[in-house]
Amino acid sequence: MNSGLVMYEEEFRLIAGICDRLTRDANAKVVFLVDKNGQLISSSGHAQNLDTTSLASLTAGNVAAMGGLAKLIGEKEFPNQFHEGERESLHMSIVGGRVVLVVIFDAKSSLGLVRLRVKKAGEELAKVFDGLAKRQTAPGAASPFAEITDDDIDNLFSE
């Protein structure tokens, strides 16, 4: 089985910092980062009133579907997507082949500005995720949950 994504404190702070800066620099309402499998990694901006779990799942579903479409026409993937709404728009960008950077913005920003800022933030994020991948596969990187006992798991299901 493939091992999952492990996020450590240090990298998480770096990622949150990049997303916060992107929110400001792009005049965005919300920026969030989603694993391609649908797990929310980080969110910045006015995300309090948003159902970020559902957003993450649907983002991954959408990116996967567009990836399927891309393959059907002979493309590897569509690394950038833009969905224009009446008031708010959504820009999705695949970073490092593994995560999706999503920017929600309104008339206070523009697609051009978002694309420009996303490109820079994406490059920075890709470096952080490269580092994470190396750290995870480093020799001696044991399962972070090796210490979970069968009792711990059973207790989770006790009524």
Added chain:
Amino acid sequence: MSFINYSSREINCKIVYYGPGLCGKTTNLQYVYAKTNPDAKGKMISLATETERTLFFDFLPLSLGEIRGFKTRFHLYTVPGQVFYDASRKLILKGVDGVVFVADSQIERMEANLESVENLRVNLGEQGYDLDKIPYVVQYNKRDLPNVATVEELRRLINPRGVPEYQAVAPTGVGVFDTLKAVAKLVLTELKKGG
């Protein structure tokens, strides 16, 4: 693929309900949603056709509680069962941590069950997974109907490897949580091994 976040102290896992069309995958999730404490669940999302057949997937985020200081969150997905939605099924298996196969116990659906198990094996293989190695549970649903195969017959056809199996009547909840608990436990055990 699980997602472990040390910063927010969370473990997130993905479980997929698989099975032939109209076997009761969505009904399983709807029952879990209806019977779960509002604090423990997120919004259930169903991307369905006008006739309520699953078009892309159903999604239900569920919190089970804490384990060693980590919140455990399970993301439950169903796939569309109808044969022609194979492309969608493949996509939803990406990053899966555990699979529930929901079989329709009715005798006339046996061929559809077998086709679906085979389709699961092939689609998992395309994502780099092996059905014989992944956390896997089988549910024999619709046990309340008159024309059902015996459990022995279902086991012989669908579960020759003898993975954990449960009889169910999804609309009334019989076997629904037993199935979910079993697969969640297998997923956590796999995580412990460092899978």
